Amino acid sequence: MITAVVAGVVGLALGVAGLAAYRHARAGRVLSLPDDEPELPAGAADVLSVIGRAFVLVDDVDGVVRANPSAYAYGLVRGHSLVHQELSQLVRRVRADGVIEEGEFDLARGPVGQGSIVVHVRAAPLGGEHILLLADDRTEFTRTAAMRNDFVANVSHELKTPVGAVSLLAEAIDDAAEDPTAVHRFAGRLEKESKRLAALVQGIIELSRLQGTDVVVKGKPVDVRQLLDEAVDRTSIIAGERNVRVGVGGAEEAWVYGDGDLLMTAFRNLIDNAIRYSPADTTVGVGLRRRDGLVTVSVTDQGPGIAPDEQERVFERFYRVDAARARATGGTGLGLSIVKHVVANHGGEVTLWSQPGQGSTFTVRLPEIEEREDDREVVASRAGGVAAGESEQR
Template sequence: MRETEVELPRGRGLEPLGVRVRAAPLGVSGHAVMQVEDVTESHRLANVRRDFVANVSHELKTPVGALSLLAEAMLDAVDDPAAIQRFAERIRHESGRLGRLVQELIELSRLQGADPLPEPVAVPVDRVVSEVVDRTRTVAEGKSITVVSGGERGLIVEGNENQLVSAIVNLVENAVTYSPERTRVAIGTRRRGHLIEISVSDQGMGIGEADLDRIFERFYRADPARSRATGGTGLGLAIVKHIATNHGGSVDVWSVEGSGSTFTLRLPDPGCDSPGFEDFDALEDLDRLAEFSGDETEPKGSNGRAELGPSDPDDLSGPVGPENRTKTDADATERADAHEAANADAAPQASAEEDPGTEPRADRPTAVTRGEA
């Protein structure tokens, strides 16, 4: 009996299909019996559990440690009412941050669960955008930032409205956090081919190229000090990525330092037949990836898993790595157009009191980095 595990690509944005293959020769010369088992879900859950424990253990240290130190400081300052008030305010801040972290961990865990998208329904994009603007108004007004919306009306996507609102709220709040005061955050919508695009564009500091590859990772912060100061958890963009994937879509970012950023959520248009990836013959892939030989003593690949290498042209699993990214003027122009469109489409909805000096920049970078879900 020989056993190996293989991963079969299912298309960009989808997790590869994990397969365990067992094979044994039969008494008849030249014949063998093969058992194929889908282990995708068990592998995914094991990875989720491992990552969850590792990440949570690390992230909870900071707020829990801060609360402990602040409590000790309060005990030492019982005769100083001003100090006690100051420490109490810090405790309130840290406990709020801890509460947000726990809430977002629960949300992320649910999105990675066995049924991440229960009962998808038709969702009006206009209603999603309206709800997002309403929810983010207070935090934006705190920095004198105007949240405007515009673009194509009457668009419909299929999915879970609460999840979609949560994704766009995360993008808008992130834009507000990293934008200077008295600027504008624009939400733009449009139909592009077989996709519905919802873009959130800001006039902030932009994102460095070194950070673009990692901003959708859980707990990753491009500016850790600022994230701590604002109560950021480092989970917002990871939540957006999982929501996009659960809806069969993707999220990517256009950004250049000093020129702002545009995050674009791309979702399938239910009114169009989405062009799928080419079907493959599962048996041929099994033969190619897990050839059985009576003389074979070790499974292929590291850790007993036969995996497609990064140079394999059939590897359609997961994000495009830095070595495979194409940075062309055409790609740059497309992202710059999306950035400008989100601002331009929203312009008619802007407040009359808005400072005319906050018009979005029209600079077009020569490079762009994608961050697909």
């Protein structure tokens, strides 16, 4: 009996001693683990935390040991690795040469899809074998610069034709001074080209103005039905010249928040476009609906329609489905681009349905707001002021 008790006490003591030895050994192993965090120069961590740019710190085997959320958001880092081969090659060059390098890269945004991001990257040695990458998103700047260059090139090309025509026609009139018939013919063509030039300049001005307008700051409640009625009135002359009737139907009033002048320009451009591409003795229909918190405006013509492969491009600046016909009708190629920008700035969308030989329907959807009585008075007085101003100009 005594022997059994003694054996139990000895076994318990050995168990306790074994557990203590295990815990001591485990603690020793934890304390002896290498520190994965790199030794940064004094103040470097504080600078990186407020630098406002994506950063990645890479070790001597190209493993990512530190990166901020922006680097992951840009798609530069996945897990503990650099995603793009271009950045890995940049790191290796800097490690080999010890010289700071920088460059601009167009990189895939993620593992799927066609999205890309343009980043300006600066790579520098930091603390022994570590390389620091600083990345700045230049995507929007690059795209804006490209759009600006394209726009300038397109404007130069578009202006060249009417300006050259005006110059040549002026010379022709001078040479035909003794021939009244020729003078009359050349003068008519000169007037047509000058109108086209004026329309092009006006379109460029409108496009520039809408890009600089803050709808949130300058907007106010406007009645879309009133704008549509006025837009139809402003296009009545060209409708009469082409013998095209324009009818407006649907809701008697519908209110949205925005810039009434810009919305007027967009609706007028849609109606004008429909009139220009409609055959004589046909009708352009303008509809207005209110549904599910949206105000929907549709403009339908009975024109030649647009082929499916052309429909994605009709909202591009200066793009024309039929360039020859556009010149004949006085189109500038800016009208639908202006519509798209105006509608987007008002939080809406514009879509197109069309079939060759069956006409086209452009549909604008804008967020609806509830009408207030004081809003009605503001819009009515503003519209009256615009109408009076136009009467004075005429």
